[in-house]
Amino acid sequence: DQQVKQNSPSLSVQEGRISILNCDYTNSMFDYFLWYKKYPAEGPTFLISISSIKDKNEDGRFTVFLNKSAKHLSLHIVPSQPGDSAVYFCAASDYTSGTYKYIFGTGTRLKVLA
Amino acid sequence: DAMVIQNPRYQVTQFGKPVTLSCSQTLNHNVMYWYQQKSSQAPKLLFHYYDKDFNNEADTPDNFQSRRPNTSFCFLDIRSPGLGDAAMYLCATSRGREQETQYFGPGTRLLVL
Numbered sequence: 276d277q278q279v280k281q282n283s284p285s286l287s288v289q290e291g292r293i294s295i296l297n298c299d300y301t302n303s304m305f306d307y308f309l310w311y312k313k314y315p316a317e318g319p320t321f322l323i324s325i326s327s328i329k330d331k332n333e334d335g336r337f338t339v340f341l342n343k344s345a346k347h348l349s350l351h352i353v354p355s356q357p358g359d360s361a362v363y364f365c366a367a368s369d370y371t372s373g374t375y376k377y378i379f380g381t382g383t384r385l386k387v388l389a
Numbered sequence: 390d391a392m393v394i395q396n397p398r399y400q401v402t403q404f405g406k407p408v409t410l411s412c413s414q415t416l417n418h419n420v421m422y423w424y425q426q427k428s429s430q431a432p433k434l435l436f437h438y439y440d441k442d443f444n445n446e447a448d449t450p451d452n453f454q455s456r457r458p459n460t461s462f463c464f465l466d467i468r469s470p471g472l473g474d475a476a477m478y479l480c481a482t483s484r485g486r487e488q489e490t491q492y493f494g495p496g497t498r499l500l501v502l
Contacts, residue, residue, distance in 0.1 A: 376446075
């Protein structure tokens with residue numbers, strides 16, 4: 276059963292506009308979340324993270340919002356650039372087994388159109 | 390540049406023929422992870438090493454083994470690959486086991502004939 280869900284497999288956005296990528300999770304014990312970006316033929320690279328004590332974290336053009344009551348987080352990219360075209364993975368930190376591990380979503384492929 | 394390296398990038402093996410995938414890191418990180426990612430699915434953790442301490446995920450098949458001879462290297466051994474083991478295998482590292490950033494290699498794509 277998928278504990279971290281990214282329900283949109285793909286998203287297309289015009290250059291300069293806002294990209295919003297969504298992620299839902301089922302386990303209310305998750306307390307730390309990350310976004311990774313993956314280009315073809317490369318491994319995922321860390322983009323931004325957020326702790327459950329915050330509801331927003333910003334880094335340049337990238338902002339992650341966390342809504343704990345809805346068990347939902349989103350990544351906003353403003354303004355979107357063609358170089359942002361990649362697959363974006365949401366991940367949640369899980370400590371239920373006694374050691375930290377990350378549970379990943381299935382990814383959303385973002386295409387930014389020039 | 391400090392990095393995570395995986396060799397080979399593509400591996401073809403035959404059904405039932407043992408195969409070993411390699412990962413090395415120059416980050417001097419304590420933790421190394423192996424993930425399996427099938428097409429359109431999420432990366433799934435198979436196991437991780439914290440230094441020499443091996444941690445297997447409960448649902449990782451016995452067919453998958455791992456070795457970490459030193460800090461820099463970690464190997465994934467698939468003893469008898471089946472068609473269902475065809476996937477991208479990602480190696481990652483982190484400094485510690487707390488909520489730390491994981492750094493990924495480019496992956497090895499395994500094809501089983």
